[in-house]
Amino acid sequence: MEKLFKYIDENQDMYIEWLQDACRQPSVSTQNRGITEMSQKVANYLKNLNAKVQIVPTGRHPVVYGKIMEDKKKTLSFYNHYDVQPEDPIELWNYPPFAAEIHDGKLFARGVADNKGNLMARIAAIHAYQQVYGELPVNIKFFVDGEEETGSQYTHDAIESVPEIIETDGYIWESGYKTPDGAISVRLGLKGMLYVELQAEGANTDLHSSNAAIIKNPAWRLVWALSTLKDVNERVNIKGFYDNVEPPNELEEKILENILYHEDHMKENLGLDGYLLNLKGTDLKRKLIFQPTCTICGIVSGYTGEGSKTVLPSKAKAKIDFRLVPGQDPSRIVRLLRKHLDDHGFNDIKILKISEKKAAKTNPNDPLAQVVIKEAEEFYGKKPQVLSMSPGTGPMYKLAKQYNIPAVSFGVGYENSKIHAPNENIRVMDYIEGIKFVCKVMKEFSEFEDNKEKYFDKEAIH
């Protein structure tokens, strides 16, 4: 593939400009900002690859579906999303979040790591392959979601109206990152999620805080209710929350032990004294990968500016995400949460369910998983960090696992990509390398049956 890689190197400025173009279009799904423009842009990128493209309407933001069917034996799909998280707190960004400026070899933009960098690397890979070889080794499908960052609640509508979307031999899933030692992370699953907003109300207007002696304070109600959900030992106290949680199996435990998690590097990078519960090593990794969570993602009530304001707030709300693992059903968890609040005297706290999805895992022995793991080692010169499950979340269950389609996630981020946070960035060279690696995965996946002997090497799993 020397010729192909040379072509990519020679045209890297063009591919970087493509990425900047994609990042300069805000596409914040939760605020419905720039969504139409971005979906149109993605459609045009795909048309430029001679793909047949449909903008498939859903209950919310459309899916952009593109296919390049050249009558190959296998079909490989890319699941990506064109939406991004909100950019606030904007004052903490060193560069404008939608300017896509490059500084010190890093491209800074909201969504560049999660996951416009990956979407564009895959588009660039197809383009380069076509330019150099005239045809692709596999049929290709792009499944580009428009509401991943808000929970992909309506994404499945696209499968219902265009069932062929899921006729595929496997998905390369949305994103991933490189570890500090230069290996890439390969993720074979995703945690599930239940995202809720808890709401408390007091008087029908904010009041002078002197009234707090006798009038209900929704901020206190919310704080008290929250404090019953999880204790300082990180135990979720909702009755039944841990029922049916599937522990890692033997192979997964082995994979877990072999993960190089750069805990000291991360700790230093993030200014931390240590990890929760002073966990280290395999215990730390097991908690990150196989344990469900209960997280306050946001809380607000009353006056939050500088100095003092003596107000009794009329409202309080908290945003809570529960990351779920196989065995946990988000619909059941929300019922348990309601019961928990009622049982603890908080029937005045309302629950607004914002999104829910189940966890998903792909078998490490699946051909696509084998190809990615093995080729990653060869291409990057390091055994990849294999995660049975990403601690993140996506609609992998609904769009893949429920149809028994394997899904393997990797991408062009690195450990300091700050996804969902200010100063999100990727290293430009990771992006260029990532384009090449996608080419390699396409080619090797097409030849899997001919090269079976080089896979299923136990040592490849680590």
Add this chain to the structure above:
Amino acid sequence: MEKLFKYIDENQDMYIEWLQDACRQPSVSTQNRGITEMSQKVANYLKNLNAKVQIVPTGRHPVVYGKIMEDKKKTLSFYNHYDVQPEDPIELWNYPPFAAEIHDGKLFARGVADNKGNLMARIAAIHAYQQVYGELPVNIKFFVDGEEETGSQYTHDAIESVPEIIETDGYIWESGYKTPDGAISVRLGLKGMLYVELQAEGANTDLHSSNAAIIKNPAWRLVWALSTLKDVNERVNIKGFYDNVEPPNELEEKILENILYHEDHMKENLGLDGYLLNLKGTDLKRKLIFQPTCTICGIVSGYTGEGSKTVLPSKAKAKIDFRLVPGQDPSRIVRLLRKHLDDHGFNDIKILKISEKKAAKTNPNDPLAQVVIKEAEEFYGKKPQVLSMSPGTGPMYKLAKQYNIPAVSFGVGYENSKIHAPNENIRVMDYIEGIKFVCKVMKEFSEFEDNKEKYFDKEAIH
């Protein structure tokens, strides 16, 4: 005083315009917005009364001091403040907060009830008295604070540089309101306050919430810490918090029992099911007036917009006010709070002290208190609601009580004035009435020694 009251009625449009002029100048002390302009405006209002005026610098916003010394036997002082609370949440205002629009006989503006309406009523009273009678019955001093809403931390500097400010026979304190049955509230004291910000920190940047499985969440730390401060039974659990709290004495208990607190009206007005702990009657009033509080005035962390954002916040903060009663020293409470947090494992939570002041009470048998209580009944045709202590707070201890100066608070608000909240307003006719009542209090206070027999009537205290 018929002639005087007639003059006030005939000139009410002018006095209303004066008030609108004062309300149209924003003067938000916590944001240092419009402070210089407002202090200059107040100085001009006082010069217009032929007062000798000084703008007295302090460590923060200046005090405007004006005196009209006509060699009378007695000196009466007005303590007011020209600063206001921030106007946010601005989206909940029905009219612009600094437009001073009049709708349905109500003037809407930030600060109109607390307390520009009172300041201007007192200025208007002096003006009218001078116009009609040519001279005042007492010497007058205006002590106009510029940072009452941020805790008057530097206000006392003005007394140090101009000691004559406190040469007075009594203060009419800043504000008050009318009850739903048309009586005015007369307040003989103020609760103290300790206002702090509690701060928690996690990683040095916001992170993707998948990291919450292993990385400290400052929002959880803050919620857990707060939940130890006060329990659902409204008991403050800081060890020593209630030490030395002075319960109401016999006279105060009698006054308490006789307060008409319109609990059903208030409840309905505010959309409440009931009061805290289902309190009613004297128990409710006792808690409001004589019990200290611990109130979350604000809390914020992470994402607080619409929809979902899966973020692990890097910071969390809460604004807490403790309303204190006689016997409680705010300097001691902040030490107890530090110890409480440390003892409960929250030495990572920082305390930023924003303001502190002690509670103050004036003896109901004091001449100024007697004059106000008795004349209020005569003027308003209803026995006033007498509160031994306002559940609100001000610098009464530091500027009056520590020098044994009596201070009596009343004003032109009403029960729905929404002070410190959106849609702050007063009824215009209460303002005009309030101008007249100030005239009456000045006159009767000047003649107190000649009319002693009509005071000290036990039934006047209720």
